[in-house]
Amino acid sequence: MDIAAVQRRTYEAVLRLKDAPFVAQRPAYFSPAVGAQDESNTLGGYGHFAQTLLPLEYTNWVEECAAHVASCYIGDWSSLHKVVVRGRRALDFLSWLGMRDLSRFELGQIKHHVQLDEKGRVASEGVLCRLGEEEFLYTAGSGDWLIWQLSQGSWDAEVEDVSPERFIFGIQGPAALDTLEKLTGENLRDVAFGRSRMSGVGGVAVRVLRTGISGELGYELHGPAEHAGAIWSAAVDSGRPLGIRQLGLRSQPVQHIEAGIATNGLDYLPASLLTPGAPRQFRRGTPGGSFVPENGVTDYFRKPGELGWGFRKGVPEREFLGRDALAADAAQGGPSRTLVGLRWNTADVAGILSAPLGEGELPDPMEVPRSRGPVFDQVLVEDRCVGVSSGRTVSVNLRSTISLCVVDRAHAEPGTQVAVLWGRPGTAQREVRATVAALPFKPDRRRTDVSPS
Incomplete structure (x- = not known):
């Protein structure tokens, strides 16, 4: 053949x-x-x-x-x-x-x-x-x-x-x-x-x-x-x-x-x-997530x-x-915006993952390690949208839930506390605490020296 x-x-x-x-x-x-x-x-x-x-x-x-x-x-x-x-x-x-x-x-x-x-x-x-x-x-x-x-x-x-x-x-x-x-x-x-x-x-x-x-x-x-x-x-x-x-x-x-x-x-x-x-x-x-495009x-x-x-x-x-x-x-x-990383609060993520085992309204499920299609979520500071998160994933190498985020420069400093609004409009949305992180999340080893010693 x-x-x-x-x-x-x-x-x-x-x-x-x-x-x-x-x-x-x-x-x-x-x-x-x-x-x-x-x-x-x-x-x-x-x-x-x-x-x-x-x-x-x-x-x-x-x-x-x-x-x-x-x-x-x-x-x-x-x-x-x-x-x-x-x-x-x-x-x-x-x-x-x-x-x-x-x-x-x-x-x-x-x-x-x-x-x-x-x-x-x-x-x-x-x-x-x-x-x-x-x-x-x-x-x-x-x-x-x-x-x-x-x-x-x-x-x-x-x-x-x-x-x-x-x-x-x-x-x-x-x-x-x-x-x-x-x-x-x-x-x-x-x-x-x-x-x-x-x-x-x-x-x-x-x-x-x-x-x-x-x-x-x-x-x-x-x-x-x-x-x-x-x-x-x-x-x-x-x-x-x-x-x-x-x-x-x-x-x-x-x-x-x-x-x-x-x-x-x-x-x-x-x-x-x-x-x-x-x-x-x-x-x-169409993309999922809490972000609602105005244009x-x-x-x-x-x-x-x-x-x-x-x-x-x-x-x-x-x-x-x-x-x-x-x-x-x-x-x-x-x-006016730049790319940063977000580390999601583990307890908040665990609450969403375990929601089907508890009582009350169910939020949108979190696929692991990440969603197969595009998902865009609002990033909030004091209930005001300052950015958009994407690519949320569970990283076993970092033992953390992480994502990328295009965020207003005023909130781009590593260590800044924000919240990610999880869930599509009309669902039982939840706020997940997150911390701005520098990229890449782990050391960049792409240029590792492999020349003979």
Whole structure:
């Protein structure tokens, strides 16, 4: 069976029939590694990551959530949109589309590519890797904004959606490098943070990228879909003596909050939603939580400075989409809100979790370790809304309930006491005490020195 061809046919059918009834008219779409993963998916549960169905957990979420600190994990990010941009003016286009400077973009280098709309709001963001002089790979929750923007100009460049033909596996944690070196059979200590190079697994060419979505020493493996299952199994075998765990969908987003990284579609909604470049991959439905938008969906959009992605030395002069809006904001003193962390009061959280065992009205339930979809809650100071919390999660590594929060700068100092209003309007809402915390929640180990001593 040609796995890549099957993935391509199913992928195109899912996108074409995205609003059709599931299974009856719209096929189920799995990772190309599903066969290997199913051997360990003894619970048989699956959930959607974009359009892809992934195992919810392999052992249990507590064990899997701790793996990137205790040992390492292998997780499947093949659901990400994978878009190749190539051509004589591909770099010019990408430099205009993203707010980061690409003038010194080296071969094999990785950049966080934040793409804005004309009003300076985040429309898409992901990882951009330079594959060749005129070839780049963009991986993100959605690349539809990039594809649409390229179609609107006269750039001498072309785009190709290679999502079904390639897998992406994350291997993150202190044992990640040893696992990968055993898997590939070669020394990978030359791969610096934010860099990548080609390697091989059992004669199959793969790209090794050093990334840090977990806040720990971490890597990604990119390779051809037809070999995804064999490489997944080989990676698990290589890491087994080191304590590797397979990471289920239920635990995947937890590490982002610990590392202080806002996730598109969970901690904010992309401004591309209102355009023909809207993401086809995102789930349907509306966000949960106590936050009530006054201006419609745009209240869920964010400026880069509100997510910790602003410029340290002011808005540069070079041209990029959304620059004028950012410059106008800067002239007014910059965004009035900033990204912080919140540590939720344990007793208050425990009261909500145990409410079904007591008497009185029941509040909205708290999913553990975190909600699968976007949830936005009001953050209060003296009964006045001063911010919006998102990504509430139970962190077994911190032994705490934590979340991200976009908050007025006047209340952003670590140690500030606030309250989170838990529950949708019309439910038995409860206030949860919380304390503002600096981000990231735990030490940043992404740039761990792995050079030979």
